[in-house]
Structures are given as C-alpha cells and as structure tokens.
Amino acid sequence: MEVDYTNNWKLSFGNRSFKIKFTIGLLLFIIVLIAFPIFFNYIETRDGAIINDWLLRQLPSINLSIPIFSLIWVSAALTIWQAFKNPAIFLLFLWGFVLLSLSRMITIYSIPLNPPQNLIPLIDPISNTFYGGVFITKDLFYSGHTSTLFMMYLCLQKPVHKTIVLVATCLVGSMVLVQHVHYTIDVFMAFPFTYVVFLLAKKVVANKK
Numbered sequence: 001m002e003v004d005y006t007n008n009w010k011l012s013f014g015n016r017s018f019k020i021k022f023t024i025g026l027l028l029f030i031i032v033l034i035a036f037p038i039f040f041n042y043i044e045t046r047d048g049a050i051i052n053d054w055l056l057r058q059l060p061s062i063n064l065s066i067p068i069f070s071l072i073w074v075s076a077a078l079t080i081w082q083a084f085k086n087p088a089i090f091l092l093f094l095w096g097f098v099l100l101s102l103s104r105m106i107t108i109y110s111i112p113l114n115p116p117q118n119l120i121p122l123i124d125p126i127s128n129t130f131y132g133g134v135f136i137t138k139d140l141f142y143s144g145h146t147s148t149l150f151m152m153y154l155c156l157q158k159p160v161h162k163t164i165v166l167v168a169t170c171l172v173g174s175m176v177l178v179q180h181v182h183y184t185i186d187v188f189m190a191f192p193f194t195y196v197v198f199l200l201a202k203k204v205v206a207n208k209k
Contacts, residue, residue: 012087025094048112061118064175071168079152093155096201113140146173146190
C-alpha cells in the first residue's frame, strides 16, 4: 500500500505558522537566486589576498569535477526526496539555505580573496547556472559546496541518510582542496559557520510567532 505524502503537506498548510514561514522562505529563496549572479559577478571584479596555504602546497592539482558534481547532486536528490515526504525537513532546509547564502555573501564580501594557485575550474553545469552561467573563482570564504552539503546532513533525520550525506560532505570538502578550488580554511570553517546558521534556522522554523 502506497503512502500518500500529499496528506503531510495538506496538514502542514493547515497550520498558519507553517504557511507563513513557507511563503516568506520561498520568497527569500527566489530573491537570493536572483541576487547570486549580480553579487558573484561583482566579487570577480575585486582584487583580494592570496593565502599561504601549506596544505594546498602539498596536494597535487587534479580535476575531480565529475565525482564532486556526482556526490553533490546525489545528496541533493536524497534531500529533496526526504523533503517531499516530510514538510518539516523542507522548511528547515529552505530557511537553512537562505540564511547560509546570506551568511556566505557577508563573509565573501568582508574577506576579499584571490583564488589559490593551480586552481582547476570546477565544472558543474547545474550549480553554475545559479551564478549566471559563469565560472566564479572568488567565492571562497567559506566553501559553498561543503556548507550546503553539511546543511543537508544537519536537516536530514534518518541515520542512514545522514551518514551518506556526511560522508559525501567530507569527500567533497577534501576534493575541492585537491582541485585547488578553495583554501583549507574555506573548507574547515564551513562546518562551524553552517552549524551556527542551522541553529538559527531551527529557531526561525520553531518560533510560533
């Protein structure tokens, strides 16, 4: 017997608080997507600092675009599937992504950086559309790939799903370093920043007002 997950959504939209947060979150999500190309195209015009990164100097520069792309979008598909079944996951990740995006825009703007030496462009046709179809190299502190995957991990509920996405997060974080797309600090600091944003998103979603 198939489970009718649409009933979960009907019940959720019967809750006024859920409906308001869903609507506001969706509007903010659309605004963020519209702002992305404008913001990141501006970031590319700035000159920034180059970090003397000991770890990157030890790593070979290898193109890992395909495995990075695959892990990100398999994790995204898993999260979308779970969010479809559970509106609470959808709402939490929606607000988590919006706040994460705003947080990254603030840190990227505040800390101008030039890309690492030996950078190999990360080819991700889906993600690049959010940047206006242009490969961006200066969206560095902190790592969007690592932080978005970690946000998925935090929002998911079932242990097996969380384990899959956490492993993917660690692998992608390691591979963007090997590809020299990010500095080491960009990847490592993605974890605490994302966790703080997640706690904030949880407060927004849980607030009854």
